[in-house]
Amino acid sequence: MWHDNETAIDYLNFGVVADACASMLRLADGEPISIGVSGGWGAGKSSLVKMIALRLKALHEIEKSGESPNKFVVLTFNPWLYQDFESARSALLQIVGDEIVRLAKENQTIQDKVTELWRRINLLRIAQLSGEAALTLSTGIPVGALGKTFNSIVGFFSSTEKLSEAPLDPEVIGSAVNGLLKPSETFSMPSHIQAFRDTLEELLAELEITLVIFVDDLDRCLPQTAISTLESIRLLLFIRRSAFVVAADNDFIKAAVKVHFDGAGISSDVATNYFDKLIQVPLHVPRLGLNEAKAYLVLLLLEREAKAGTFTREQFQNALKLIPERLRNSWKGETINQVFLYELVGANETLQSLMNLAEGLASLLHGSSAVNANPRLMKRFLNTVYLREALSAPQGIKLDISALAKWHLLERCDESLAEVIAGQVHSDNDGRVQILADAETAAASQLGLPVQFSNNNFTRQWLQLPPALGTEDLRPLLHLSRDSGTRDFGDDNMNPDSRKLRDALRTATSGHQSLTDLMKKVGPDQTELAMIKAWQSCATFRTWRRNEDIVMLIECCKVFPLLGKKAASLLEQAPLKHVGPGIIPTLGAQQWAREVLDRWKDLNELSKQTKNAIENLGVKR
Template sequence: MVHTSIEHRRVSCRGVLISGCQEPYAQQASCLVDWCSRLLKMTVVADACASMLTQAKGEPISIGVSGGWGAGKSSLVKMIAARLEAPSVSAPDEGNKSGNTFVVLTFNPWLYQDFESARSALLQIVGDEIVRLAQENATIADKASELWRRINLLRIAQLSGGAALTLTTGIPVGALGKTFDTIAGLFPSTEKTGEMEVDYEGITAATDGLLKPKEPFSMPAHIQAFRDTLESLLAELEITLVIFVDDLDRCLPQTAISTLESIRLLLFIRRCAFVVAADNDFIKSAVKVHFDGAGISSDVATNYLDKLIQVPLHVPRLGLNEAKAYLVLLLLERETNAGTFTRDQFESALKLIPERLRNSWRGDTINQEFLYELVGTDDTFRSLMNLAEGLASLLHRSSAVNANPRLMKRFLNTVYLREALSAPQGIKLDIAALAKWHLIERCDEALAEALAGQVHSDNDGRLQILAEAENAAASKGQLPEPFKDNAFTRQWLQLPPALGTEDLRPLLHLSRDSGTRDFGDDNMMPDSRKLRDALKTATSSHQSLTDLMRKVGPDQTELAMLKAWQSCSTTRTWKRNNEILMLIECCKAFPVIGKKAASLLEQAPLKQVGPGIIPTLGAQAWASVVLERWSETNELTTPTKNAILNLNTRR
């Protein structure tokens, strides 16, 4: 007998028996799983599912719990099982006078992938449980043993590739014989040259006559005999076997389909029910992989699942209030584990938040006033509540997260990981700043990359364009490029703290898991930094600017010019003379850096270049080569190109 990882627990609750399994990844889940199930919208769905199982009164039924990755299918499965255990659902009443009880088995095919076939594992789990229950009833012990023997036969048939077995002669060496011999220790054999002899007397004894010499193995007959035996045992035990199948979307397509195929053996047996948790899109893809080459359509893949699932249920998406409650409790749980928030306070929050959600139809939302009452007057905890409020709305709105519980938890895990990495590196950042930056990384990667690309040592990590955007969002003004003018971006910009006036290099350094950061050289002298800042704001030529250039010399002037030019890239329109003033003034002081200035000018987006700057550039010797190249391209606007041609005419 192959040992399984199922650990049974028998819970007696007015005649109800519950058997369950301990999942290997259960350690990853905190106590939040239990209360999270109570506060999410899944309560109604779980009640409906448990009610259907109870009202079936032993009739076969299969229920599908569908939802995307991380939507909460496993949590919903646990809720349904818990309701079968509850007295209000499972206790015998006028509508359930048979004294029927539920035996719940959780089957996780992902555990057996690459170790044992899902079909064999499922049959053995069912057999283990029936034999265990039959031990308490001597009158059906023999029938339970017969069920086990039939399960062994079905497993042998699967290992042999489904071929008809006969024990009158040796089985040829090959796929059949080799696989048959893998049932180690149960059926001894001796190998000969070219063939394998099978000890059919040992097999006959082990199967107690179910396999007989000179009689072929009939798969249909034994499948029906297995089903009849199981149905009879369930009736005599007065139980309904409810099998929960979870984590199908973690499996390889072949394992997922094998599991669904194995369910067929137990479908439509009285007192046998299935609750299958799976992502419908994944199953459809797995069906297409399974029937690769057959050219089946999406409709056929859908029909395949519909034939197995009688009642489809969908895990509902979190509402805004629920997303907020989830984030609040995740944040408070961490503070509780850190010892800064008391256990009593946390237990109180676990009680009050679900109550608040149940009364949300009255207008009792998870608002700031309620959250402040939970945490008291401590400013640190209040700031966390403000963070939860801001994040919940954005994570609920974002299509990249879509209020997915698992993604929200992973989001906070990433934020806290970066916080843990900051201390050893001497970086001081609060959770709110880390969360705000990671939010834009997660939900608008293009904007995050655009902003990160503008962070350099030359501007001390501060982005003027970000500060302007935050101010514009607060005043409901027009957002500058590269910010998209949508609700998500505006709400993100207003999420505290403001980042536009902060040095973003520490944030970007900690987010190196999402991209490589290069902040450029930082070998500028103090006077060079002054020159850089002066060039960024200069609108006309003046002596103090020239004196500062003479003081730092050509090399540092070139570096200051480069940094100032890069820093102003997001605000440059290519239409005003003051935007190119820094190049002109630096080259006047040191003509040797004209080549560098020309290279910067050549990077211009030609369609944006306006005719107003052409006469000024035409007066600069270092810009003549660039203007000549521009005149030969068709990308310039007609007025700009005419302005260049007019320069040549004057010459």
């Protein structure tokens, strides 16, 4: 199984982008810079950010050896971890302060400035809790809203026990504040923020470092936390020797800004500008092309085989080197093709089969709008496939990984077709679906597909993907996929004659004597089962406009009127917007259907023509 955490191993050909970003930070030469890494959910933002951070740390190590003038100190801030526990703004200031204290431990000459920085940080944290913009302190005692805030947070900033809700005691407060507010110091929020920024900038200059802060997982946060984080970035932004790399989904930021300013009627442009003012360099995570998608699947599969011991660690490291090199030269026509993949894995037929699978899956996962080559979705796709493989052995099921992958691909990308095929799997045909076999043969021969299959590129490619499933018993495959649908092959409670009746009802376009005789032979209970099974299996082909669509209900109720109640319940499942006026006269002649029609008449989903047809029947309320 593959975890969902970010990785610095380049499976996505992001190395070139990470190098470019690290180079921009280096060339800034101490000037403030902010870079926004934008991309949707699961696109690989966190992995790209981690790659950039590692490159900066490598530059820092070079600096230690005296070969480079760059000194980068990298901090990673994840606001999602602080959600519901502490303000993201306070948490970021705390992290920055802690790092400055750590770096200044051996430099006694700047301890006063470090103390001053902490005093400023603590005052900012208090002020944001109270919402006070400015405050004049003439006695050294906090007053107003800010003073009330001290009553609840003194214990956080000193060893003094938390005060009670009793009136404030100036002496106690003065002791608890412990120098945060100096006597007769005029507190002005703008000037205090500027003083904080000046102190931090001076410290960074004396420490001779560039502080690079990576902000990740904004799109996991609630809108309030996301905005709080961006506001805290604003406190530190554009200070010399500081840099920010912010990973965020642009659409999420727009939505968060709108929530934050709810009721202000701001436009999408204003929401976009909010983020743009914070970010100097917008960097979009590259969408995976077909080659990248194929390479990603190949590396995931080879990583798994390396852990299993069927592919050596040395071979895997070689693949990690050769695949990105080939991707960088893809513009020259060096694609990830079968020849290249076979050279990676050698003559091992099992590994060659996996390479074929990756090649077939990549095209379909890349082209499907349900996956769209999203790295996280592709990883989850493989996790589901291998989980089902793990579940198969204890149940005595032997299935090829390629078969599991082919079926799950259809479930993921064309659920309606998967349900059509699943509906044709029954015990009496040994789980084999003839229409699927016919479709696979037609696709291989470039012929027209059966009517149940859409004649589009995805369907044709899926049908051609090995192995062929139409001639196989699909019951084990569908049994393992019960997490995505209800699988019922349960015709086992039907006798051979009732199964014969079920099949006859499926194809019946009108009543006839042999059908009536068969119903009488099996009796009402078995006829009801046959009617239900036939009705369910024809659900995807029913137009709700022809009398042939409802003939099975009508004929069964003619022979056994007691089945009318069940027939009415099946009729109630109709998608009303599809029901045409043509079937109404036939239904109106059935006593069991009249109550259903009477209810339909007042429903808005029904078309005007169909309502008129019911009115013409003279159906009374």
